[in-house]
Amino acid sequence: MGRRKFSTKAAEGDMTPMIDMVFQLIAFFMVLINFSQDDQNAKITLPTSELAKPSEGPAEFPIVMHLDKDGTIYMGANTASVDSIRPLLSTEIAVLISQEKSAADGNIIIRAHKDAPGGKVQDLINKCQDLGFEKFALRVKEEESR
Amino acid sequence: MRIKRQSDDNAGQLSLTSMIDVVFLLLIFFVMTFKIAAQEGDFNVKMPLQGQGSSSAEPELPIKIRLKADAAGNIADIIVNDSQSFGNDFAKLRSFIVQMTPGGVDGPSEEKGPEVELDLDYGLKYEFVVSTITSVTGYKQGDDIVRLVERIKFAPPRKPAQ
Numbered sequence: 001m002g003r004r005k006f007s008t009k010a011a012e013g014d015m016t017p018m019i020d021m022v023f024q025l026i027a028f029f030m031v032l033i034n035f036s037q038d039d040q041n042a043k044i045t046l047p048t049s050e051l052a053k054p055s056e057g058p059a060e061f062p063i064v065m066h067l068d069k070d071g072t073i074y075m076g077a078n079t080a081s082v083d084s085i086r087p088l089l090s091t092e093i094a095v096l097i098s099q100e101k102s103a104a105d106g107n108i109i110i111r112a113h114k115d116a117p118g119g120k121v122q123d124l125i126n127k128c129q130d131l132g133f134e135k136f137a138l139r140v141k142e143e144e145s146r
Numbered sequence: 147m148r149i150k151r152q153s154d155d156n157a158g159q160l161s162l163t164s165m166i167d168v169v170f171l172l173l174i175f176f177v178m179t180f181k182i183a184a185q186e187g188d189f190n191v192k193m194p195l196q197g198q199g200s201s202s203a204e205p206e207l208p209i210k211i212r213l214k215a216d217a218a219g220n221i222a223d224i225i226v227n228d229s230q231s232f233g234n235d236f237a238k239l240r241s242f243i244v245q246m247t248p249g250g251v252d253g254p255s256e257e258k259g260p261e262v263e264l265d266l267d268y269g270l271k272y273e274f275v276v277s278t279i280t281s282v283t284g285y286k287q288g289d290d291i292v293r294l295v296e297r298i299k300f301a302p303p304r305k306p307a308q
Contacts, residue, residue: 015162022169029176034183047273049280051291052187059188109188117219118275119268122303129193137188140276144184 041066041074046141047114059107059137061099063092067112071120082123089131103132111139189279193299209246209262209295211239213278215270224278240281247294260294265301 034040044066065085066074073080075088093103108128112121125136214223224232224239232238247260262282266275284293 015166019162019166019169022166022173026169026173026176029173029180033176033179034181040183046186047276049187049189049276050286051189051280051283052185053291054185054187112272114271114273114276115219116272117268118213118266118270118272119303119305121272121275122266122268122300125191125193125300126303134192136191136193138191138276138279139186139188140280142185142187 041111043068043074044111044113045115046111046139048143049140050143052140052142055137059109061096061101061106062109063089063106063133064109064111065124067110067116067120067124069113069115071116073124082120082127085124085127086131089128089133093131104134106133107135107137108133109137109139189276189283189298190296191298191300209243209260209282210301211262211264211278211282213264213266213270213274215267215274219269219271221270221274221277236277236281239278240285243282243294244285259296261297261299262295263299263301266304268304268306 064075068074071081073082073085075085078088080088092106096103096106108125110121110124121138128136210227212223212225212228213221214225216222221234224234224236226232226239226242230242232242243262264275264278279298282295282298284291284295286292
């Protein structure tokens with residue numbers, strides 16, 4: 001009786017669908033990944049609002065400030081208090097002036113902790129006003145649907 | 147001369163193993179760095195320094211909201227125009243604003259419409275400030291947002307007595 005020979009190919013599965021799927025997954029995660037550390041700070045828990053909608057486009061000349069609940073301000077890698085924020089803002093103004101703009105063109109984005117005293121936020125806004133900033137955005141988180 | 151023939155099975159095939167290895171590494175990297183973050187939005191506050199060239203016109207309907215805090219920084223009382231008190235009920239404040247303002251999706255803007263001035267105790271927690279701003283800015287009707295007041299400003303801060 002003759003024995004039937006199996007070809008070596010029979011044992012290999014078809015890899016194409018798996019590779020397709022894996023590439024799709026990679027594409028999905030790549031699109032959603034956010035590398036920017038500027039607008040994130042682990043110490044800040046934003047207050048929520050049902051009206052929070054992302055702005056239509058990125059703000060022009062954004063200056064992101066994180067205000068911790070003890071009043072510490074984080075700007076990029078720098079840390080300051082409300083009273084010592086002036087040098088950091090002066091640097092930002094110098095950048096704006098180098099681009100033929102003024103402080104009034106800058107957008108101050110305030111990301112304050114939900115338990116931070118409201119007066120501190122007011123103080124911060126006043127300090128910025130003294131230097132000529134006019135446009136402020138209070139950043140909030142979208143309220144989770146109930 | 148004898149010509150050596152390559153086997154038909156393996157000649158045209160590339161080894162997929164190394165590519166799959168790399169692809170899986172990439173996938174693991176993206177999965178590990180992926181963070182689900184809630185959507186964020188902004189409330190715009192336009193506040194030029196007093197006395198400097200302000201482009202916005204005089205408010206049609208100035209509304210002054212006084213926010214009082216208790217010792218823990220929670221909201222104790224909401225007083226509108228020094229007369230009406232709403233306790234700590236933001237829903238009542240919103241109903242009042244709805245009555246006061248001719249709302250509508252295309253109604254107010256940053257340049258026109260009623261203006262709200264927030265006068266808050268220094269220690270009031272920021273989340274209550276945001277709740278107040280939410281109450282006066284508008285409300286949700288289905289998926290649409292009905293805008294009430296776009297112009298928001300702060301009164302000078304009330305520094306705690308030293």
